[in-house]
Amino acid sequence: MSSGKGGVGKSVIAATLALILRRRGHRVGLLDLDLTSPATHLILGVEGLQPEEERGIIPPLAHGLSYMSIVFYAVDEPAPLRGADVSNAIIELMAITRWGELDYLVIDMPPGISDATLDMIRLTKGLSFLVVTTPSRVAFETVRKLLALLRDLEVPVIGVVENMVMKPSSRIRAQVEILGDTYLGSVTFDPRLEEALGDVERLMGTRFAKTLTQVASEAERRIM
Amino acid sequence: MNFCFSSHLKKSCHHHLLLVGVLTKNSCENKLSLGLLSLGMHEWALAEGVVSTVTRIAEEEGLEEITEVTVKIGELQQVERDILKFALDQMRTPIMKNAKLVLELVKAKLKCRVCGEEWLFSPDALSEEVSEAIHFVPEMAHVYLKCPRCGSPDFEVSEGRGVWLALVKGLKKDE
Numbered sequence: 001m002s003s004g005k006g007g008v009g010k011s012v013i014a015a016t017l018a019l020i021l022r023r024r025g026h027r028v029g030l031l032d033l034d035l036t037s038p039a040t041h042l043i044l045g046v047e048g049l050q051p052e053e054e055r056g057i058i059p060p061l062a063h064g065l066s067y068m069s070i071v072f073y074a075v076d077e078p079a080p081l082r083g084a085d086v087s088n089a090i091i092e093l094m095a096i097t098r099w100g101e102l103d104y105l106v107i108d109m110p111p112g113i114s115d116a117t118l119d120m121i122r123l124t125k126g127l128s129f130l131v132v133t134t135p136s137r138v139a140f141e142t143v144r145k146l147l148a149l150l151r152d153l154e155v156p157v158i159g160v161v162e163n164m165v166m167k168p169s170s171r172i173r174a175q176v177e178i179l180g181d182t183y184l185g186s187v188t189f190d191p192r193l194e195e196a197l198g199d200v201e202r203l204m205g206t207r208f209a210k211t212l213t214q215v216a217s218e219a220e221r222r223i224m
Numbered sequence: 225m226n227f228c229f230s231s232h233l234k235k236s237c238h239h240h241l242l243l244v245g246v247l248t249k250n251s252c253e254n255k256l257s258l259g260l261l262s263l264g265m266h267e268w269a270l271a272e273g274v275v276s277t278v279t280r281i282a283e284e285e286g287l288e289e290i291t292e293v294t295v296k297i298g299e300l301q302q303v304e305r306d307i308l309k310f311a312l313d314q315m316r317t318p319i320m321k322n323a324k325l326v327l328e329l330v331k332a333k334l335k336c337r338v339c340g341e342e343w344l345f346s347p348d349a350l351s352e353e354v355s356e357a358i359h360f361v362p363e364m365a366h367v368y369l370k371c372p373r374c375g376s377p378d379f380e381v382s383e384g385r386g387v388w389l390a391l392v393k394g395l396k397k398d399e
Contacts, residue, residue: 035363055266055268073361073364073367079363080366088385089361089362089364092360093361096360
């Protein structure tokens with residue numbers, strides 16, 4: 001789950017999508033790789049969990065998801081990491097985490113096309129990008145660059161989700177299709193979403209989650 | 225014929241270990257680049273990485289028997305030397321059967337990017353939770369440690385972050 005910009009809803013979409021896939025019976029992992037600004041633990045209301053140490057670390061289960069985040073180690077302290085530190089920490093996490101058998105590993109990426117994105121492209125086999133944008137030209141301009149990079153590097157893109165849509169428009173869909181990428185769908189801005197964060201049952205009952213279910217089906221169909 | 229592989233070890237900013245090997249065979253030196261090698265920090269994963277690299281070096285150099293393996297352990301991650309030694313012993317391959325295993329601790333040196341202060345990492349002062357966090361993800365040092373002079377978390381680990389394979393000695397078949 002990636003985007004050129006922050007604040008477009010990557011983490012909420014990543015966490016909700018992971019839950020949707022889990023409820024469809026898949027074995028799902030969720031990895032929060034936003035090391036300096038992790039958020040999925042707040043969205044899922046994860047408390048009191050810790051990985052188990054067994055020849056590496058085994059992610060704890062959070063609402064049925066194998067869940068890994070830097071918050072297990074940084075807790076709620078700031079983690080001021082430079083690019084090389086981010087790279088090293090990502091390599092460390094990827095090396096020591098024992099996911100076991102999974103159908104999907106949903107990775108919530110930090111925004112942009114910097115260290116974390118380049119490292120994951122460099123080091124991970126079988127990686128596909130699901131890109132999140134908003135209708136804002138400011139967000140889409142950065143997404144366009146991310147999509148261009150992924151095309152140049154021949155990294156598969158599942159498609160683009162348009163989040164926080166306030167009024168219907170086909171502008172983003174048209175621009176995604178001009179780039180030759182797949183528009184997976186739009187998610188209408190849901191004013192009730194914020195109050196549902198941290199409570200998975202309420203989250204899954206929001207209009208946001210219901211719309212995302214259709215996006216998940218389209219994404220699954222594309223992956224298959 | 226006695227054969228000695230000694231490597232000049234450099235810490236890579238992206239990996240625990242970068243081996244740029246210089247092969248010493250009598251007086252002749254051949255440059256040997258082994259490229260990047262990633263070793264997971266956990267002791268068993270580390271041991272696996274050491275054994276697989278030693279095996280690869282032995283194959284590449286046509287060694288019949290390994291006589292000595294030296295591993296350097298950076299102090300920052302507080303890798304348990306005894307567990308690593310035990311794991312290495314358990315994983316000995318036939319070619320390493322009689323090899324002497326040397327595990328050396330290397331002090332972790334930190335250098336502040338703001339004021340230039342240099343200091344040594346001292347694990348004794350840390351709580352168990354902090355120790356464990358740094359053990360698993362060494363970059364968590366930036367969460368819990370500060371420059372003793374100016375208080376900044378913006379420092380570099382100039383030495384002693386990872387684990388290095390420092391020396392592989394072995395016997396080579398006479399040509």
